[in-house]
Amino acid sequence: MSTDVTQPNAANLAESEQGVSQPTRWLVFYGLIMAGFAYLSTQHVEGESYGFQSLLPALLILFVAVITKKPLESIFAGIVAGLLLLDPTNIVTGLGDISIAVVMDETIAWIVLVCGMMGGLINMLERGGSVLSFGELLAKRIKTKRGTMLTTCCLGVMVFIDDYLNSLAVSASMKNLTDRYRISREKLAFLVDSTAAPVCILVPVSTWAVYFAALLEENGATGEGQGMSLYIEAIPYMAYGWIALLVVFLVAAGILGDFSAMKQAEKRAQAGQPIPPGTQQDGFDLSGIKKTSPMVGLLNFLMPMAVLVGASVYYEIDLLLGALVASMFTMVLYFWQGLLSFGKLVDSMLDGFKVMLHPIAVVCAGFMLKEVNDQLGMTPYIIDSLTPYLSKELLPALVFAAMAAVVFATGSSWGVFVVSLPIVIPMALALGMSMPLTVGALLSASAFGSHACFFSDSTVLSSQGSGCTPMQHALTQIPYALIGAVITFIALIFLGFAMA
Structure with a gap:
């Protein structure tokens, strides 16, 4: 008796000592x-x-x-x-x-409200059975793993108005189908994220275009009222967006294989575990979903999405107002059909906010880091360090490299350009470099930083929507992002010499 009792106690003591020593x-x-x-x-x-x-x-x-x-x-x-x-x-x-x-900060308040309302909207769509119906309808028409991945990419391209909308809506609608074909959640996050920021910069009707067009006017890159025109002229030179889009479609088509951590994630998924270990699921209570006909379910999914896009465009590409209108429309639509009671609709919105708290906290922490980096003068230091090597021909490539490093380090794909544009634009004007090419390099850097950084808003929301952690997503995605970055750097060197 005494021996049986003593041995567990010794083991527990050893574990306790180890538990204390590790934190110490x-x-x-x-x-x-x-x-x-x-x-x-x-x-x-x-x-x-x-x-x-x-x-x-x-x-x-x-x-x-x-x-x-x-x-x-x-x-x-x-x-x-x-x-x-x-x-x-x-x-x-x-x-x-x-x-x-x-x-x-007004931008942070906007991000918090948009993320929370988008989480609430997606939660309503899931609890109302619309996401399930949409997924089942796709499942009847898509019969292969390759078709599932290509469909995910195509949906990402279609939802071009904002990377937040893309990251949450596309991942929510494709999770069940990718699980069925044993596609890892990490690959789903990669497919979604690669059609978020890289696509949004290529479309002039997006939140990115509106924001950067205003910044270009403020910093003297073009005349008043000409910011959007300059942005559109720069779209052909946004090399990273085009290359990232090409890479993700090559991966989806099976032409470009799996590397490193992505290869391990796909092996795990093929063994029957698409959801990575240690992942906390979104927490939405989907019990008691009312089944509807596939066509009604499809309309219940597409109509709120159409209202979201339409209202956002109507309010000058403001996703917050678009999400507000779409949420009210969805609540009325589902209540009228008897899918959810008013109390459950309100609970869905509140639970959506709760689920998004961790991503919101990461994004806010990223902005706090940006404030610290601004006080340390990190952005001017990186640009000043490259200035001795600047020439008219190398300006676009070096601007891309410098700003990609800054955005990757800070996770702020929008905020850093408030600091950097007053430095970069006069530099380009002084050297006489093509302004559309310079803007293309800047937007490429912004898209790469948003795509590759493990704590950027796009990365965090894509991982949240897909059902994996930001680090699991970032580590599996980084090889493909680096491929795009290297090709973009080489392409900008070529364009710099060609247009000098």
Whole structure:
């Protein structure tokens, strides 16, 4: 009796000791790193540039992300490190000030509301049985794995108005079908994400086009009222968008194979486990779904989507107002058909917001990181470091490389250009480089950063909608994104010499 009792207790004690020692080791490890950042701050001379040190928080984020596979914790580590580098004596005050600044930012408020309302809308479509009906209708017509992947890509191209809409709506409508053909959730996320930002930059009727057209006018790239015209002229030169689109269709068609982590994910899916281990599902309560005829279910899915796109276009490409109108339309439509009671419709919207809390937190943390990087002067440092190598011919390629690195490090595909455009546009004007080509390089960098960064809004929402973690999605997607980036860099070198 005593032996039986003693052995489990010894084992439990050993496990307890191991459990205590592991967090302690991590605490010491991170403590030493943060102490190093605090020491570097004492060596900085006030008024001087931080130089290479401005890159250290971003490098720490990548290091922590590879170890932990958790984007939110990684970004927070980078934020704390950056604040220590700026002023270790005011880290709490600095963190509070940045948090308030981000929460009060109009862009952040827009993103929070759009993500929440899109989550609520998708939840209503799923609980009302529309997504299920749409998937069943597709299943009757699509009989192969290749056909499923190509259909996912085509749907992504069709939903071009905004990358948020693409990331959530396409993934929600295709999950059941991709599971049926044993396509990993990581590959679904890749197919969805590759037709999000890369497609949105190529279409002048998108939130990206409206935003960047206004920025181009503000920074003197073109005359007042000519921002959209310049944007349209630049579309042929947005090399990354075209190449990423080509790559994803080659992958979907089976011409371009699976690499590295994607190969492992597909092997797991073929063995009958398309959903990766350790993934928390979206949390939507789909019990009690009322079955409708396939045609009614299809209309119940397509009509809210059509209203969403139509209302967004009507309100000058504002997805927030479009989502608001589409949500009200869907609530009336489903209540009228008796699919969901008013109480359940409201619960669906609220639950949609809850499900999107983690992606929203990651995106907000990314904007906090951008604020820290701006104070450290990371963007000007990277551009200044490349300036000695600039020539008229190399400007587009080097602008792409520099800004792609900045967007990848910050996760802010829109915010960084508020800082960089006042530097890049005068540089292009001074060298006499083609402005459409320069804008094409800038938008290519923005699309690559949004596509490749593991904590960008597009990556986070694509992984959330597809049912995998942001790191699982990013690690499987990065080889394809790098292929697109390398080809884009070479293409911009060629175009720079051809148009000089």
